[in-house]
Amino acid sequence: MQEAFFEIARAGELRPGTMKRVDVGGRRILLANVDGRYCAADDTCTHEDASLATGVLKGELVRCPLHGSRFNVCTGKAMEEPAEDDLRTYTVRLEGDRVLVGLPGEGAP
Numbered sequence: 139m140q141e142a143f144f145e146i147a148r149a150g151e152l153r154p155g156t157m158k159r160v161d162v163g164g165r166r167i168l169l170a171n172v173d174g175r176y177c178a179a180d181d182t183c184t185h186e187d188a189s190l191a192t193g194v195l196k197g198e199l200v201r202c203p204l205h206g207s208r209f210n211v212c213t214g215k216a217m218e219e220p221a222e223d224d225l226r227t228y229t230v231r232l233e234g235d236r237v238l239v240g241l242p243g244e245g246a247p
Contacts (some may be wrong), residue, residue, distance in 0.1 A: 141229060141240030149235040152176075157200065157211070163241045167228060170211040172198050176230040177212040178239045184216065184223035195226035 146160040147169055157170035158183045167179040168190050177198070181190050188204035190211075196211050199217060207221030214225035229240035 141242055143229075143231065143238040143240050145236050146239045148239040149232060149237055151237075155195060156194050157191055160204075162239065162241070165241065167239060168200070168211060169237065169239070170195055170229075171198065172212060175212075176237055177235070178228040178230045179211050179214050179225040180227075181220060182210075183207055184225060187223035220223060233247070 144162050152158060152171040154171050154173050157168055157198050158214040160169055162212045166181040167236050168179050168185055169203045170177050183190055183204060183208050185228040186200050186204050190200050190202055193203045198212050200211050201208050207216065209216055209225050214227040216222055216224050231238050
């Protein structure tokens, strides 16, 4: 399945160690700057539908603000209970200072 890429940020918007939620293509996506590398995953905790963008990012790990589940924002892997299901991740690429995210088989948002 081919990905369609959409601009979701500018490279200077997020300092290393910060993240934000972006709504694109009907999805809530968490964009994180992990030591200068951008990672994107679903913003919703797989345990209780909380927004991970309001959690705490340490390295590649984001902690859910509701019950403390931790996820790797680059791989989507659920690292700590109570969440057991992984997050969906998305391809991120840079074009100049534009940060783009790839959505599988999507049209324009």
